[in-house]
Amino acid sequence: MPSRRRHSYGGGASPATVSSSYSNSTFTDRFSPTTTTDKSSSIARWISKIFINCFTPPDTVTSKNFDDSEQTIRSRRSSTGSVQRHYGNGIANETEHPRFTFDEIYDATKNFSPSFRIGQGGFGTVYKVKLRDGTTVAVKRAKKSIHDDRQGKEFTSEIQTLAQVTHLSLVRYYGFLVHNDEKILIVEYVANGSLRDHLDCKEGKILDMATRLDIATDVAHAITYLHMYTQPPIIHRDIKSSNILLTENFRAKVADFGFARVAPDSESGATHVSTQVKGTAGYLDPEYLTTYQLTEKSDVYSFGVLLIELLSGRRPIELSRVHKERITIRWAIKNFTNGDTLSVLDPKLEQNPANNLALEKVLEMAFQCLAPHRGSRPTMKKCSEILWGIRKDYRELLNTSL
Numbered sequence: 333m334p335s336r337r338r339h340s341y342g343g344g345a346s347p348a349t350v351s352s353s354y355s356n357s358t359f360t361d362r363f364s365p366t367t368t369t370d371k372s373s374s375i376a377r378w379i380s381k382i383f384i385n386c387f388t389p390p391d392t393v394t395s396k397n398f399d400d401s402e403q404t405i406r407s408r409r410s411s412t413g414s415v416q417r418h419y420g421n422g423i424a425n426e427t428e429h430p431r432f433t434f435d436e437i438y439d440a441t442k443n444f445s446p447s448f449r450i451g452q453g454g455f456g457t458v459y460k461v462k463l464r465d466g467t468t469v470a471v472k473r474a475k476k477s478i479h480d481d482r483q484g485k486e487f488t489s490e491i492q493t494l495a496q497v498t499h500l501s502l503v504r505y506y507g508f509l510v511h512n513d514e515k516i517l518i519v520e521y522v523a524n525g526s527l528r529d530h531l532d533c534k535e536g537k538i539l540d541m542a543t544r545l546d547i548a549t550d551v552a553h554a555i556t557y558l559h560m561y562t563q564p565p566i567i568h569r570d571i572k573s574s575n576i577l578l579t580e581n582f583r584a585k586v587a588d589f590g591f592a593r594v595a596p597d598s599e600s601g602a603t604h605v606s607t608q609v610k611g612t613a614g615y616l617d618p619e620y621l622t623t624y625q626l627t628e629k630s631d632v633y634s635f636g637v638l639l640i641e642l643l644s645g646r647r648p649i650e651l652s653r654v655h656k657e658r659i660t661i662r663w664a665i666k667n668f669t670n671g672d673t674l675s676v677l678d679p680k681l682e683q684n685p686a687n688n689l690a691l692e693k694v695l696e697m698a699f700q701c702l703a704p705h706r707g708s709r710p711t712m713k714k715c716s717e718i719l720w721g722i723r724k725d726y727r728e729l730l731n732t733s734l
């Protein structure tokens with residue numbers, strides 16, 4: 333059983349220490365289990381909850397924040413007054429999508445045979461499945477865990493979020509199935525593995541700077557869409573390189589909405605959501621960690637970490653390195669501040685004027701994203717615009733130096 337890389341912090345105890353300055357921040361992981369309110373919840377209960385939420389009266393937000401407890405994307409959506417149950421190309425009933433049947437998935441995977449397995453994550457196992465109509469899809473099968481309530485919430489969250497988003501740079505949702513104790517999500521199959529695999533060169537090809545800039549731009553556009561063009565806005569909460577999948581043309585698609593939350597409703601005057609901290613160590617916004625206040629700027633912070641990862645090739649936390657290099661963002665900021673910017677460049681990339689310029693410009697933006705206080709971080713829209721400009725300058729410089 334692979335280790336869970338997702339770390340949830342219980343609401344009460346101080347979960348982590350992250351100081352508000354770059355130079356001395358310390359990340360302390362305490363992997364305490366998520367607080368669940370009712371472990372005996374059955375699948376039927378939480379699935380029916382999705383649909384009950386569809387018709388829940390609008391929530392009243394009276395203070396400057398609203399509490400996590402049972403708020404879901406669906407119920408927040410109902411507060412806007414328009415509720416539609418779009419599932420892929422049709423309308424779903426409670427347990428089965430009309431386009432898919434459990435039997436078809438079961439047959440196509442030969443009873444979930446390991447030979448169809450393409451990945452494993454905190455949520456469960458991922459299979460590549462060719463359907464009878466010839467479409468290839470990714471099937472995410474939730475593991476049968478004793479933490480049913482927690483997993484139920486992740487499954488519900490992923491369905492609710494995916495069902496309302498359509499963007500070229502987001503993994504597309506096709507439907508879900510619940511069959512006895514099986515919970516299955518059917519999503520777009522993205523053929524070329526995760527960004528992390530490519531940075532590790534697991535696929536054999538080194539990602540050049542042009543491709544890395546394209547990937548950063550795609551991800552920035554996808555998150556901008558979630559923050560600005562969905563109603564209500566969505567906070568992804570788990571932006572990281574293993575959740576960025578690549579197509580055959582090396583374009584990026586953001587996946588894994590298991591932790592997604594709706595953003596505060598600006599019309600109500602709310603500035604943040606108060607919620608227990610979820611996400612992945614190394615990518616977590618320090619302000620969210622210490623205050624439990626979630627905003628879109630937490631995704632901006634994680635995006636900043638991702639940018640440093642893209643430029644350096646290093647994981648956010650590298651415990652095998654000497655002490656002062658273990659937290660990659662701290663190491664990168666220190667080297668940049670000391671005028672040693674080029675040392676941050678992935679050694680797999682050539683040092684040349686175009687690469688060096690892109691490195692410097694993207695690093696500058698990444699550090700803004702990593703500002704300790706959310707108010708100092710740019711919006712994702714601003715990041716998209718800056719990246720667009722960097723990519724343009726990079727291409728021009730590359731062409732003139734050829």
Ligand SMILES: Nc1ncnc2c1ncn2[C@@H]1O[C@H](COP(=O)(O)OP(=O)(O)OP(=O)(O)O)[C@@H](O)[C@H]1O
Nearest residue numbers: 337338451452453454455458470520521522574588
């Ligand atoms: N839609 C997809 N198309 C192709 N491969 C996928 C797809 N979704 C997931 N995978 C593969 O399965 C792996 C596991 O994905 P999953 O989203 O379950 O977990 P994760 O993001 O890697 O980890 P965690 O759940 O702990 O955050 C991914 O790294 C990827 O290689």
